[in-house]
Amino acid sequence: MAADPRFFPAGSALTLAEAAAAAGGELVGGDPELPITGVGPLQSAGPAEVSFLDNRRYAGQLAITQAAAVVLAPEMLAKLPEGRAAIVTPHPYLGFGRIARALHPAAAPRPGIHPSAVVDASARIGQGVEVGPLAVIEAGAEIGAGCIIGPHAVIGAGVVLGEGCRIGAHTSLSHCIAGRQVVLHPGARVGQEGFGFAVTPEGRFETMPQLGRVLLGDFVELGANACVDRGSQTDTVLGAGTRLDNMVQIGHNVSTGKGCVLVAQVGIAGSTRLGNGVQMGGQSGISGHVEIGDRAQVAAQSGVMSDVAPGEVVGGSPAWPMRETLRAFAALRKLAGTKPPAKPTP
Amino acid sequence: MAADPRFFPAGSALTLAEAAAAAGGELVGGDPELPITGVGPLQSAGPAEVSFLDNRRYAGQLAITQAAAVVLAPEMLAKLPEGRAAIVTPHPYLGFGRIARALHPAAAPRPGIHPSAVVDASARIGQGVEVGPLAVIEAGAEIGAGCIIGPHAVIGAGVVLGEGCRIGAHTSLSHCIAGRQVVLHPGARVGQEGFGFAVTPEGRFETMPQLGRVLLGDFVELGANACVDRGSQTDTVLGAGTRLDNMVQIGHNVSTGKGCVLVAQVGIAGSTRLGNGVQMGGQSGISGHVEIGDRAQVAAQSGVMSDVAPGEVVGGSPAWPMRETLRAFAALRKLAGTKPPAKPTP
């Protein structure tokens, strides 16, 4: 399936040799001068498109693909039918992505401020910034060079964005310092008041002033409608390269290390700290004031209520070490007289 | 309780006979010329209002209702007290809804483009379209006849909407082709980038270009703040009549058949495929690359990690066939020395 030109304007085609170079791979077979106009999955890529094989489960599709060439790992080359071309690299998925990006570069900013945008006179707008229709940029905000501020985005007073950020439609940011190339997808909420209050002797709730900020490291990405509350007295921090999928919830004072991956609808309660490279499956949660070690993994839908050691894999609600959870479910299933459970995956 | 006229302008009243006709039912007893001005539940409907009985649990309320007439099924007619009126139909809830709709028709579009809206010169706006204040319609978008585009909605470049769509406040659509009478409630997000990236040898994440679209079938409805990511190489597809409640998450490349019902806060991970008529309870989830058969049912909060056969009912996290899950919980409860569990419902 070629990309719909209504949404993905065709760039210049690459030659097959250029595609291999973009992928950082070696072309094996095929005409180096063949024009490549798109990418696609093995089963639907056309003769002017490049495909990829990253999972040996799908190796059978090599026999039927029409693709001009398949990006694959050296050990899969033997499975390629006679007369077909390959781009060989130890990182086929990455290489394939780079070919796709070369064919369909991300939209560059169209510098200028749309006349309908409301930009405070004291805001500092960097070079080459695009400010979309009806965006609002409040007093004292600083927008780094080359940022794209989408339609209806609201950049609150004093917010700082580094260079090259892409801020989606309908997003709001306040009390936030962001690094460079930070991406917010539509509807993401950053810097609003955290959920903190004291109870009066009469039983009423009084909001605790939330006096911290949100610090977003370079390359951080937030999914659509995701929420990151600002800190109460310390800051809420997302380490460089951390990615949040849609509707992830980050409570006040939470911090993550670098390169964490939080899948859709994850929730992290206040003051919990994640190390580097932590991965959390969809709909999982962590309660407040907990420490999660580097590279720990939390299975989808599980609920973590105590510290997790570096590298540990936990699952279930309450979350236990994954092996114990699997054993417990197997035991339960046996007790109930049924077959062994399907194996949960993190 | 009569509908608040501040929000629901009273239409013309119906006669009781007209109400019966709207319901597709037969009037039994009552004055056919009686003016009906509203609808209401059995316990609060007034003497100029129509009510309904759909669940025999509530049959006792027939004795006390003040309603002008009760829409009910033939087999409930015997329970109606002497001297009361009924509208008899095999589909009382549907019939009641049609009377309510006749009394309170959905707001028709008020054709015209609000002067504050930002509409690209190349967008094609169909006949009778209402474009609300501060809406944005980008280059090349096509808006079908009779659509209502709410305040602050953003219709991205090239997006196509069929006839009669209702697009709520603060929604965003990009990379999307929608059929007719599609409804988006406020804050729904359609067509943003999916959550896909490759890892470089240095451990950094690189976004995989997301080159697919979102295809929304006729009559599809998305709840407030729901999110539907566009496909990566194929399309994300919601079949005709499928309804998503608030804050449902649909990952890239997911497809559903016709008439699926996904209750609030459901999440479906990438590339999973649902058949026709699949129902998922609130806060349930399905992992990626899984097949769910026609008319399967997934209980609230359950987590599906493997294929589900057509018509199967599954529950629990991890989800097992509902009967096994119930047996397992019963066994667990017995083991712990407690009473049998309350019966979960899908």
Add this chain to the structure above:
Amino acid sequence: MAADPRFFPAGSALTLAEAAAAAGGELVGGDPELPITGVGPLQSAGPAEVSFLDNRRYAGQLAITQAAAVVLAPEMLAKLPEGRAAIVTPHPYLGFGRIARALHPAAAPRPGIHPSAVVDASARIGQGVEVGPLAVIEAGAEIGAGCIIGPHAVIGAGVVLGEGCRIGAHTSLSHCIAGRQVVLHPGARVGQEGFGFAVTPEGRFETMPQLGRVLLGDFVELGANACVDRGSQTDTVLGAGTRLDNMVQIGHNVSTGKGCVLVAQVGIAGSTRLGNGVQMGGQSGISGHVEIGDRAQVAAQSGVMSDVAPGEVVGGSPAWPMRETLRAFAALRKLAGTKPPAKPTP
């Protein structure tokens, strides 16, 4: 850590004596005339800042804090090192919050309607109201004195807001009557159509007209991207002082009593009723048509499918009384030959 002046303009400093008065506490030791410029946690508060101790777990930090004074309870005074100052009150967290608020008052409305806002001529705007850029206020809406309407907020036709409400960026309200000092954080959705439909004999879904409203009591607060659907025939009601964290979902016809606390990503299905002071942990859910008694507690991630008595504590999915759930998990863990579970907390 002092509050970042880019986001929290320094108010006038308090003297230590004024701080004690703001906290409703007694100053013990310290110079009553010492200027206090901020607040902070024990381990990072500076010598011109006030801190607090609310949990005896952290009493050890009293030995090392640099704070000018520590707000604490009478029984902790003995643990204060020689020569340090305290503000003594039976409610240290509350007192501390009041000092923080005195130093950093909530932003007052800047009266006036931004020229880019779209306000219908028939809307009634109270005294001293601030209407932000690009906000939309529709026909017949009534905005109470001293409200702050944020940028891009949409106040639907006929909506009524009491005095002193703070309505965040990108929020939408329709079909809603709100009391005074109601707070909506960015992206909150109030009053949209509930998820209700009838099935036709042909198997199509027809939306049931949703003819109720949303009633928000005084001091109600909704988190970012939270959703409250309007009632179908009755109203959806949130009792005075009830607080919803981010992305909480409230179905049509739900009602809560006063002072309920619903943590992030909670979901409550249609027509369920909560008493006063009910607390629900993050990601928990309640199915439809259920009654939850006063001051009941629902643990994080649990799933309630039947009535809960006043004061009861429930957990698990399906939710059982917490003690039974804990016993069941302990039994399961023993069965699987592992250590006893970490203790879940509500």
